[in-house]
Amino acid sequence: MSVDKCKIHFNPDNLEIIVDRGTNLLSAAIAAGVHISASCNSLGVCGTCKIKIENGSVKSTRTDKLSQEEYDRGIRQACLCQVISDLIVNIPLESRVDRSIRAREKARSSGACATGWKFNPPVKKYLLNLPAASLSDNSNDYFRVMYGLSRTYGVPDWPIDFEVIRKMPAVLRKNNWQVTVTTLAISDRPPYQEHFTHKIIDIEAGDTRGQLYAIAIDVGTTTVSAQLLELNRGQILAEALVLNQQINHGADMLSRIEFSKAGGLKELQTDVVASINTALDILLASAKVRRDSLTYIATAGNTTMQHLLVGLDPQYILSEPYIPVANFIPLIKAYSLGINVPEHVCLFSFPNVSSYLGGDITANIVAAGIQQRKKLSLYIDIGTSGAVVIGNSEWMVSAACTDGPAFEGSGIKNGMVAVNGAIQDVDIDAKLEPTIKTIGDAPPAGICGAGLISLTASLLMSGVIGQNGLFNTDMHSSRIRKGQEGYEYILVKANQSATHQDIVITEKDIDKLIQAKAAIYAACCSLSQSVKVELSDFEQIILAGRFGSILNIEKAITIGLLPDVQRDRFVFVGNGSLSGTRLITFSTELLDDSRKVAHMMTDVELNDGNHYDENYSAALLLPHSDAKAFPSVIEKLKRAG
């Protein structure tokens, strides 16, 4: 064995592979055809890919997903191992659990709220047992197939990809004139005409109806989340989460657009396609599905991500008057973008509404089912680029609001993103001592957006800060001190924190949070006023965004981020962008909805005309300068005070 090569033997599969030294062990297992559960792909946060090193060495660090006892026994997270020597690896039962079961459970708990839709995927397979060509039945191959479709299924003369015709002579004769025809619901034009048709995209020998798969992808700025879908029964067979490789060219949209403008468009496209290809490899390997059984890809992302994926120049999104190249992107052959799928696989992009309201939001709205209800919904997407939507089955209005990065823990002294170790919830007792909950119950490392909201609400209720967000100088506690940036509250002391530093929240942090929540709340107010609706009129308030289900609703109302209405009206949509792409792949009706939503949406500019500045100023108190708007919070404050 060369010094740069290592042989890995996987048990109990009894499979071997030779790889380069330094190869990731999970990748090696996938390449060897060994099934290991892995939800997060090498981010190390899901802990589902545990394996046991029976013999040989790997380079790996222990995360909180492994106990010391496990670590000592040779258990590792495959995704975090680099192969150092020849190995014998054992895959324990729990890492071999059928993904489809787990994935289905997940799907049940996901927050998608669209209901009552018919399972009717846009991709279909039709089995044809055709009569053999003979002197008395000598129509051409193409006609024979079309006539068979018409006679057997009542399918009219749908358009056909020429490549399908090219395959016909061999395919028809391979399995005694039994073939399976794949069709796709398409709409090549904008939705104004509500025009829907179908296209014949593939033909295969024999009966392949059992192999009917598609991919749903949420193309995020940071990560690409994908699901492998089975389209006969509507199952999620596998999930994958991979980093968007574009991150090498900047973490946010703005820096990517700048890079694209400087000639990097092709590179950015190649990057995100590489990430998608990695996700595909994981999905196919873990579900043991053949690549040539894929028929369709549905994607959603923000407007910039969608431009970069299909290779549209995004530069005018960034410069006045801030316009995309296209909101409706026609179906594209996925392989033409470099995606590693058969030629006939088309890629659908969720329609955008504007530069700042992308397909990801349309997907969220479809997933939430806002377009299905007669009653009004309010949709709030909290993140660096926030968005608010109001609507029902008849109309929709939307507004973008720049609420700043505070909700993502950015710009906050001890802020962090919502990963393991981030403080997500805080209670403060009468002695001003905190009780904290961290994500993954890991040692606290910082405060994520949800934690910031929770902490601020608790500080308000305990009287540490006033409604103006400033510290009450007459409160005394070892937890309160004056730091370099003014007053601060010590949430975790250095000896208890993962960083070995105090974790604090400063007056400045609170001010930033107030500005951010004011921006969101004012957007809700102004948009509601623009359509003459009260915030109490909404049947449901749908919450999207990164921190999703870890948000404490009660505390978000306490600080005045969310309106003070019945708590059961709030719904989390989860990763609505991914759910939306999955749902439109399960239901042609919802696919049609995706176009309707983008079309019916009226984008409202937040400005003086709809009293935005006024609403914003009024929201710069905790919870709000108008006490009547937050009766339950004011009542609680009175009781606390």
Added chain:
Amino acid sequence: MSVDKCKIHFNPDNLEIIVDRGTNLLSAAIAAGVHISASCNSLGVCGTCKIKIENGSVKSTRTDKLSQEEYDRGIRQACLCQVISDLIVNIPLESRVDRSIRAREKARSSGACATGWKFNPPVKKYLLNLPAASLSDNSNDYFRVMYGLSRTYGVPDWPIDFEVIRKMPAVLRKNNWQVTVTTLAISDRPPYQEHFTHKIIDIEAGDTRGQLYAIAIDVGTTTVSAQLLELNRGQILAEALVLNQQINHGADMLSRIEFSKAGGLKELQTDVVASINTALDILLASAKVRRDSLTYIATAGNTTMQHLLVGLDPQYILSEPYIPVANFIPLIKAYSLGINVPEHVCLFSFPNVSSYLGGDITANIVAAGIQQRKKLSLYIDIGTSGAVVIGNSEWMVSAACTDGPAFEGSGIKNGMVAVNGAIQDVDIDAKLEPTIKTIGDAPPAGICGAGLISLTASLLMSGVIGQNGLFNTDMHSSRIRKGQEGYEYILVKANQSATHQDIVITEKDIDKLIQAKAAIYAACCSLSQSVKVELSDFEQIILAGRFGSILNIEKAITIGLLPDVQRDRFVFVGNGSLSGTRLITFSTELLDDSRKVAHMMTDVELNDGNHYDENYSAALLLPHSDAKAFPSVIEKLKRAG
């Protein structure tokens, strides 16, 4: 200068080019951007590309297109010259005549008979002067274009090629939001639904309406004929005729299908595409049209040729039950076949009817306008694979008939194809001495199909042969002798022939001709009987096929090839395949007709059911065993006898 390179200086253009030794001089001129008239591309038969070698050497032979005096002065046919040394070449005025004038004259004299059609090409350009994007008018680029099309021209939301969207941001801003949009009438599905729509295929900066060109191509087994069409005024700007390079793999369809079956499909496709690319180079260079102004290609060929061009496996055309892959071929991106045109150029294939009735025949019928008339037409295509069609605007029936290669001069002792030097017409006087006319008035080299018919008719009228085609043994002349294959008539004596051999017609030749003409005539009879029509019922009889206009109608009737009806009912369609592709590029109405014709056509099998054998036997006399069917011929025979 390297020994393998030669420098050529063209006067009066004062242009120079350096080429490999051995390069064809016409190709060199085209590459240098020098305009030389050239109709036949290197076949040497048109004589339009005469140039004068002022200095240097070329390798070339003198054809009958050059007099000895011209040859001695250094005049050569550019297409027949290989460059041997550095050259100074002068292009005389007559070789610089504007091709469009000549081509238009040709077009007038071509036999296309479709009338009354509206000039309305399937490709159109729309100029848009769009408002610049601004904060108050901030729709996306795609919407701006679609809205502009709708507002300015009432164009609905036609589908669009994604690549057009990709070009938009740069193109819109290049010329201050003035753009030209190209659209194409398409029908992606079979014609049963008579569905026609349009697609947006290109967008260009500024006003490019003046550059709107298309290519019409007849893809023949031997040659590829192409025309460059201007689509604003409907002009033919240039013509080119090139050899179909597939000829290296066999002269006829059968050998090409065998080669394809043995794995040569890709090679055959590459060959014909190379021929088309050569034709394109000639067309664009001679008309000085930019390649990126091309928008559309229309092609017609027999079913095998159409399969080979687009890469459909032709093998089942040849084996029972003799079926094509497809009769209707969807629009294909021409560049995907290797044709050297911009990506947005689509290639249209004339629909086939069956394995033996190809798009070339459909094109002929459209060119002849049979589908436009209420009155009945009879269409006769005479060639190795003959075809007969009867129809009007309501219905059409067709039959293929294998009449053998006699009409192409093949299998005949001194037969030849209809090129210069072929005897095309013959009269025989009372002393049994002949008067001949050859093509191009060149020294006689052999007898082509038209000559064979004319000669046989003359032999019959002069009593040399009887109605059974056998020589009258009681006629005596030095022109009649018994050869190795029985009786023969000496048409040209060795000392007067270009071959320095006697040119004769034998009793066997006459027998083959009789069989061939009986096959055609019997097909006409059987097909007519199958639809209960008399041969005298046709308003017009359209003649297609290789020998076209050089056929002597009177003599063709005399031998019983054509029915004995009023002579003014006969019409020649010329190269109807090329005319057809041109006409559908000038008229969307006729484009639609092409699909209607192929759809309404009923293919009739010639067999006992329609008395084919009986009709064939009856036609084995000159003119026919039923004297009543040929009254004028019988009358003439009586007078002659």
